[in-house]
Amino acid sequence: MSENTTDRTADPTQADLENEGDVAADYLEELLDIADIDGDLNLDVRQGRAYVSVESEDGSLALLSAPDTVQALQELTRLAVQNKTGAFSRLILDVGGSRDARRRQLEKLVDAAGARLDEGSTQASLPAMSSYERKLVHDIAAERGLVSESYGEGADRHTVLRRR
Known part of the structure; x- marks a missing residue:
């Protein structure tokens, strides 16, 4: 070494x-x-x-x-x-400040998905994103009382949100 x-x-x-x-x-x-x-x-x-x-x-x-x-x-x-x-x-x-700006965008995505869930959807899929962005989505979803899971492989890996 x-x-x-x-x-x-x-x-x-x-x-x-x-x-x-x-x-x-x-x-x-x-x-x-x-x-x-x-x-x-x-x-x-x-x-x-x-x-x-x-x-x-x-x-x-x-x-x-x-x-x-x-x-x-x-x-x-x-x-x-x-x-x-x-x-x-x-x-x-x-x-x-791009990371803070991106977090705000992801918060809006999670909030829009939450609204779809409130309207009766059983789950809401978000677009594919990087592992760092998915981690932020998981954190934001948890803050909002949502359950989040990642699905897919590589560049297609995305997050799906559900109500608890």
């Missing part, structure tokens, strides 16, 4: 997650410099994951904060971290 590689057979430690954040921040700083985009990076550890947010007050992140773009940047950043550390990364990237 190289000196940059850690054995992650167990859950990552706080130090492992902080290192992931540092590696991710270095990668993202280079990427932002290449694109000539100003952004401040903030690092945190939340719920057993490194969390990196990129913020800017000048609106220069608008194009990068679209959900599909954030997802792509997150995957690239995870690969860069994995390449550097030798360990799988589950880091979360937020660009310009």
Whole structure:
């Protein structure tokens, strides 16, 4: 094992997650410099994951904060971290508040599904989404007193909601 590689057979430690954040921040700083985009990076550890947010007050992140773009940047950043550390990364990237905006969208989706259930549907299926988004949907559904389960494989994996 190289000196940059850690054995992650167990859950990552706080130090492992902080290192992931540092590696991710270095990668993202280079990427932002290449694109000539100003952004401040903030690092945190939340719920057993490194969390990196990129913020800017000048609106220069608008194009990068679209959900599909954030997802792509997150995957690239995870690969860069994995390449550097030798360990799988589950880091979360937020660009310009995109994660909060996406949570609000998912809350509306869950609320609309809840309304369909109130109107007599026995279940309500949501569109396919990433594992992170499905986890958010499960959390939101639980907050709203709904039961949620994921079905399907790969890119078709989606969440189905029911009343308790």
